[in-house]
Amino acid sequence: MDETSADQGAVRLVHDDDRDRFAALEGETVVAVLAFEDEDEVRDLRSTVVAPDRSGRGIGSAIVRFALEDTRARGLKVRPTCWFVRGFIERHPEYADLLEDPGTTPSTT
Template sequence: MVVRNADKDRYEVFYGSDLAGFAEYTERGTETVFTHTEVDSAFGGKGLGSKLAAFAIRDTVDRGHRIRPECSFIRSYLERHPEYGAHVTGVSDE
């Protein structure tokens, strides 16, 4: 299960009842800046990072926000999913 925890400015992925990882972000107006993503090594190999990224990106787009991927994990996910390109900002500037 993946949820947006707006109180902590992050998306969280759970494996059963255990918090397995998160993607931190900051919001600047209608831009969501992803700053850091991690999945605990105890949960590696289960595809949780991809589920986390997919949910976070879809939710950001659904909320009408643009995505700024400062986090290398989110940036990598977006490179593999060009269908979100119209919603991404800041990549070609760097």
């Protein structure tokens, strides 16, 4: 697992590069994942899944923000294949500069 991590309350966010995902952990239990694939200079954020018993606690938003910050730090662009990531970027335009095609809105990518 990548050493990059952040605490979100009782949840620890990690970049699990070996599995092409970001993960949210409570203790050692994975409670959410955001799957991605890096293609040249673009990170395709493909799928966000939060354990049903953990939904509504902001874990999905936290893992997306963490992934977007990691993507920015690596100098990559984003392809928001995942509907949740697209919606997050729409609600947080400070991440719109990361879009693979900045001329489009996340809802049309």
